[in-house]
Amino acid sequence: MPLMTTTLPMTTADRIAVIGTGAIGTAITHRLLTTGHPVTVWNRTPDRTTTLTAAGAHRAATPAEAVTSATLTLLTLTDYTAVHQVLDTLPPGLDGHTIAALCTGTPDDARTAAHQATHRGARYLDAGVQAGPDAFTTGTATVLYSGDRTAFDQHTETLARLGPPRFVGDTPHAAAVWDLTLFGLWYDAHLGLLRALDTARTAGIDLDEFAATATTQLGHVVTAVPATVSELRTGHHPPGPATLPEHLTVVRQLLTMRAGTTLGDGGLPAVAARIEALLAQGRHQQGLTATID
Numbered sequence: 001m002p003l004m005t006t007t008l009p010m011t012t013a014d015r016i017a018v019i020g021t022g023a024i025g026t027a028i029t030h031r032l033l034t035t036g037h038p039v040t041v042w043n044r045t046p047d048r049t050t051t052l053t054a055a056g057a058h059r060a061a062t063p064a065e066a067v068t069s070a071t072l073t074l075l076t077l078t079d080y081t082a083v084h085q086v087l088d089t090l091p092p093g094l095d096g097h098t099i100a101a102l103c104t105g106t107p108d109d110a111r112t113a114a115h116q117a118t119h120r121g122a123r124y125l126d127a128g129v130q131a132g133p134d135a136f137t138t139g140t141a142t143v144l145y146s147g148d149r150t151a152f153d154q155h156t157e158t159l160a161r162l163g164p165p166r167f168v169g170d171t172p173h174a175a176a177v178w179d180l181t182l183f184g185l186w187y188d189a190h191l192g193l194l195r196a197l198d199t200a201r202t203a204g205i206d207l208d209e210f211a212a213t214a215t216t217q218l219g220h221v222v223t224a225v226p227a228t229v230s231e232l233r234t235g236h237h238p239p240g241p242a243t244l245p246e247h248l249t250v251v252r253q254l255l256t257m258r259a260g261t262t263l264g265d266g267g268l269p270a271v272a273a274r275i276e277a278l279l280a281q282g283r284h285q286q287g288l289t290a291t292i293d
């Protein structure tokens, strides 16, 4: 549900604070300043705000000063340990203020942060950052927000400065689920590529030649996404390129070949056990999506 704004007014009604001026916080602050927003910044190491104050940001002495000066505060901190520590320093009575944590963490982390913020009267948004600093600088960052829908609606125009904002759920932890799941998808795909390159290299295969075929192979995964989603939705699991017994044969062969390799077997023993359980139910003519039925 992308909310695109094609023509953005120079400023919005928000007063903004950015807490944590590392790579992401710095990029966000520059972006907001260049799109006409006054920004208050706070960083644990004050020296790291110098370029931002030179560019027009106001430096707060404490997180509490930053949050109370702003209608919308963005927490761009290393992790939720830092988020929880900063939230713990805030005073009560933050009604009318929104706090958004743009941080990679678990659903539990997000729920705890939401509790800390709302306990003080603030509205809370959690955000999964699927972008690096450059995307924030150009206003093209993919950020997934969840939590207080009213707060999201109130600040959408400001958040659109960073990239098309997407709201993914009313629970504080929905964004963390999306975020970690998307990271997991990337890790699985990329580590699959690394395992394949490792095996090819060890076998003396020319990596440039292998790479072209690997690209085609990964393309098959990408093009199969809509059909896979459709199979899950309908509960119909056609075999596609292979039936479950055929998959099991290849999975066992891979297990043999991957034994003792640097990155391990990629979780294939669990896949083999799952296929065996499905075969015991007589589901020989189904395809791989049946494994998560």
Ligand SMILES: NC(=O)c1ccc[n+]([C@@H]2O[C@H](COP(=O)([O-])OP(=O)(O)OC[C@H]3O[C@@H](n4cnc5c(N)ncnc54)[C@H](OP(=O)(O)O)[C@@H]3O)[C@@H](O)[C@H]2O)c1
Pocket: 019, 020, 021, 022, 023, 024, 025, 043, 044, 045, 048, 076, 077, 078, 079, 081, 082, 085, 086, 102, 103, 104, 129, 130, 131, 132, 133
């Ligand atoms: N950078 C990326 O490409 C990227 C991509 C996707 C997601 N993310 C996520 O975005 C978040 C921010 O990443 P980043 O790259 O901006 O990190 P970063 O450059 O390492 O900056 C981290 C910031 O957190 C502050 N901090 C750390 N511990 C603190 C504490 N206990 N109390 C107060 N402040 C503390 C640091 O302050 P000091 O200056 O005092 O150390 C610094 O301002 C992370 O959750 C990261 O996983 C980043």
